[in-house]
Amino acid sequence: MLAGLQNVTFEFGARVIIEEATWHIQPGERIGLIGYNGTGKSTLLKLLVGEYLPSAGTIERSRSTSIGYLHQDLLSFDTNDSILQVAMGAFERVLELEKEIEELGKELERTGDEKTLHDYSDKLHELETLGGYNIHHKTEEVLQGLGFSNTELQKPYKEFSGGWRMRVLLAKMILQQPDLLLLDEPTNHLDLPSIEWLEKYLVHYQGSVVIVSHDKYFLNRMVTKIVEVYQQQLHIYNGNFDFYEKEKAIRIEMQQKAFENQQDYIRQQERFVERFKAKASKAAQAQSIQKRLDKLDRIEDVTLERPNIRINFRVDKTPGRVLAELKDVTKSFGENVIVEKASAEIDRGDKIALIGANGKGKSTLLRIIAGVEPVNEGERKWGHNVDESFYAQHQLEALNVNNTILDEMKECGSQMNDLELRGLLGCFLFSGDDSDKKIKILSGGEKARVALAKVIVSKANFLMLDEPTNHLDMHSCDLLIEALNKYEGSIILVSHDRYFVSKTANKIWEIVDHEIKEFKGGYEEYVAWKERMAKQAQSNKEGTGSKKVDKSAKTNKSVSIAPTPSASVAPQANAPINKDQKKELQKQQRIFQQLEEQIATLKTKQKELEESLSSPGTYGDKNKFLETEAGYKKATEELRRLNSEYEKVFEKIVSLEGS
Numbered sequence: 001m002l003a004g005l006q007n008v009t010f011e012f013g014a015r016v017i018i019e020e021a022t023w024h025i026q027p028g029e030r031i032g033l034i035g036y037n038g039t040g041k042s043t044l045l046k047l048l049v050g051e052y053l054p055s056a057g058t059i060e061r062s063r064s065t066s067i068g069y070l071h072q073d074l075l076s077f078d079t080n081d082s083i084l085q086v087a088m089g090a091f092e093r094v095l096e097l098e099k100e101i102e103e104l105g106k107e108l109e110r111t112g113d114e115k116t117l118h119d120y121s122d123k124l125h126e127l128e129t130l131g132g133y134n135i136h137h138k139t140e141e142v143l144q145g146l147g148f149s150n151t152e153l154q155k156p157y158k159e160f161s162g163g164w165r166m167r168v169l170l171a172k173m174i175l176q177q178p179d180l181l182l183l184d185e186p187t188n189h190l191d192l193p194s195i196e197w198l199e200k201y202l203v204h205y206q207g208s209v210v211i212v213s214h215d216k217y218f219l220n221r222m223v224t225k226i227v228e229v230y231q232q233q234l235h236i237y238n239g240n241f242d243f244y245e246k247e248k249a250i251r252i253e254m255q256q257k258a259f260e261n262q263q264d265y266i267r268q269q270e271r272f273v274e275r276f277k278a279k280a281s282k283a284a285q286a287q288s289i290q291k292r293l294d295k296l297d298r299i300e301d302v303t304l305e306r307p308n309i310r311i312n313f314r315v316d317k318t319p320g321r322v323l324a325e326l327k328d329v330t331k332s333f334g335e336n337v338i339v340e341k342a343s344a345e346i347d348r349g350d351k352i353a354l355i356g357a358n359g360k361g362k363s364t365l366l367r368i369i370a371g372v373e374p375v376n377e378g379e380r381k382w383g384h385n386v387d388e389s390f391y392a393q394h395q396l397e398a399l400n401v402n403n404t405i406l407d408e409m410k411e412c413g414s415q416m417n418d419l420e421l422r423g424l425l426g427c428f429l430f431s432g433d434d435s436d437k438k439i440k441i442l443s444g445g446e447k448a449r450v451a452l453a454k455v456i457v458s459k460a461n462f463l464m465l466d467e468p469t470n471h472l473d474m475h476s477c478d479l480l481i482e483a484l485n486k487y488e489g490s491i492i493l494v495s496h497d498r499y500f501v502s503k504t505a506n507k508i509w510e511i512v513d514h515e516i517k518e519f520k521g522g523y524e525e526y527v528a529w530k531e532r533m534a535k536q537a538q539s540n541k542e543g544t545g546s547k548k549v550d551k552s553a554k555t556n557k558s559v560s561i562a563p564t565p566s567a568s569v570a571p572q573a574n575a576p577i578n579k580d581q582k583k584e585l586q587k588q589q590r591i592f593q594q595l596e597e598q599i600a601t602l603k604t605k606q607k608e609l610e611e612s613l614s615s616p617g618t619y620g621d622k623n624k625f626l627e628t629e630a631g632y633k634k635a636t637e638e639l640r641r642l643n644s645e646y647e648k649v650f651e652k653i654v655s656l657e658g659s
Contacts, residue, residue, distance in 0.1 A: 036473050
């Protein structure tokens, strides 16, 4: 065991954070630490590293265990050193050796002393053993993986913003290779490519890793154990996040049944006691039953800490077909070109996720669409009847600091009453009297949640959201996802939360080579498509190398990359088309279209059956329930078969178009 808690209780004043909690961290484990905001996840990490002492119980740590702890408080560190020097601070002993070797080298040149030569050789051997000759390369590799370019490595650390500083400190911690790595919300400061790099790196990390995160995608791909802080207890699940969700539902159901059965038993015994306690012949038996009830280990009712409030959007008016249009737009900041001659449009019903690496201009493009960022060339046009609402960090400045949170919400003109507004604020982690707090005393994260709540009640038919989930916990994210899926308006959002994007977007936009690339499909389809294209490109590269892509395919600055056969690969320049091949290609394209239609129909049917299964009326009729359940299973199986066939046909079309 590397570290752990043994019967630990920890309190802040009268508030109990955890009670009699036991948790042992073993070598090589990948653990996700989860729980609602404020339940004590960060507190647990501080207990493990010794920053806090428990009220009762013991914190266990092996003397030889080295711990690396990444957290928000590290941002107070500042220095003029370059980020490369800061990250290389991980190799403290190697850097000391380099200085010692340099001094010994100078002394050896001066004296030629044999003992100095011996010391010099020993230090060189130790440097080699510690891999000292590779530390520059290792450090550069990790910093580049986390999104830094070669030119930035020599820039002073103090010139970077908080998010980028946190990446440097994360790089340093990774390079230190502690036995136990504790990461508090590491993905908050990373863009998509950096999150993917970190995933791959940590999967092969030799030590144990504990991650506090609300990123379900990250947890699913990274961890093999979930520890949940819930109702002052630690609940351990041996699996990833998906496993945890299923297992927790089963546990709750079992506990609820056990609670109900025990309550029936208690009521029955209490009736007996009440009836016979005064009767002489039964009094002793009644007393015995009462003692047994007093000693009974009571099962607690399953009560969720957070009410399952629904967020509902209200849309006042219907816009025209096109909500916003960009025509030949160019935007640059000096030599930094964001987009060049880019054209795109947002249609009614679009739910677009704008994704990609930091520094590509996602937030700038969102501001251009919102009309708050001027362009160098081209134009941005609103469509007919568009009622827009824009959420971004700079919106926090528009909050009236003298208002209470509730008063600020009332000024939105939503016509919601106080009770409805308080309920909505509960979804954004403002419970009870929190709604009466003044805006001026709120933290940056709390202000961001107020600004997002204002967007929700705005009655807009077009939402522009820049990192809306940054300050929300998992439960609030789920409520927002559910609301956005029901929302009748259109959305364009910037987010690095892959789970959030996968559940909300029906189109993906990416800025590539200063152009807006559009993919007509969800995030998971987009990832699968990218992987197929990468394999295809690699296959072509490894082939004869004689085929050339028609450069005319690049003339349109805003290119749709929808997952359709016609857009799957670029056409071959002057490639002769065999008649039989052409016939087969047309046949496969027809089959592909039919499969798409069948899948769409089946998905609709599956959704209807899901809704039916969630209806209490279905469970009241046994035959209806069995029939609905069988229909749902059949539809799911058929959908799996059709998707498999869809993939095969797609591959055939790619092969025929590329041959």
